[in-house]
Amino acid sequence: NAGVTQTPKFQVLKTGQSMTLQCAQDMNHNSMYWYRQDPGMGLRLIYYSASEGTTDKGEVPNGYNVSRLNKREFSLRLESAAPSQTSVYFCASSEDGRLSSYNSPLHFGNGTRLTVT
């Protein structure tokens, strides 16, 4: 059981380049999320998808777009990468998201380390 799978694991971009981070979960979860982790700042929510067909902005959405391709897959796109987007990106999923019961924590992938030069 793979859980949440993210690709790629590492990426180096030049300023202005674009790329898409891929995420897939095999737990039949309804909700999916993209976070970024920066030193001293914990995990900050970029975008989330409460259910298939819906997406919403999180705390730090500027410079990003997302697509909930189907129930399993949720991608994050950087259209024109900037050095400020250098970070570690985590995808997560949960059974019912914001309206979940107390037994529905987030399940995370292993992250994508992105460097923008």
Next chain:
Amino acid sequence: DQQVKQNSPSLSVQEGRISILNCDYTNSMFDYFLWYKKYPAEGPTFLISISSIKDKNEDGRFTVFLNKSAKHLSLHIVPSQPGDSAVYFCAPRNYGQNFVFGPGTRLSVLP
């Protein structure tokens, strides 16, 4: 303003002793509190949770205490083991909202 603070960026503890990790929050509407553990090059993994109707939840070596009046949460690990060395995040949530993560505390358990 940070809604969730973990004021100790790092903590070192001797193996076998107790580790206490603290978390303070400002939003009195938070009703569900989680702790996550993160090893290098891996994603965070869920460790233990507590709802606002309780003041203590225990799971093996891990106990979480909630003091709602002080808006304070703590995670106790007894006894600490070298494999507990990781970054620990507290992540509370208000029902209907997303989880808010603290900045994390790096725990080092020394053999």
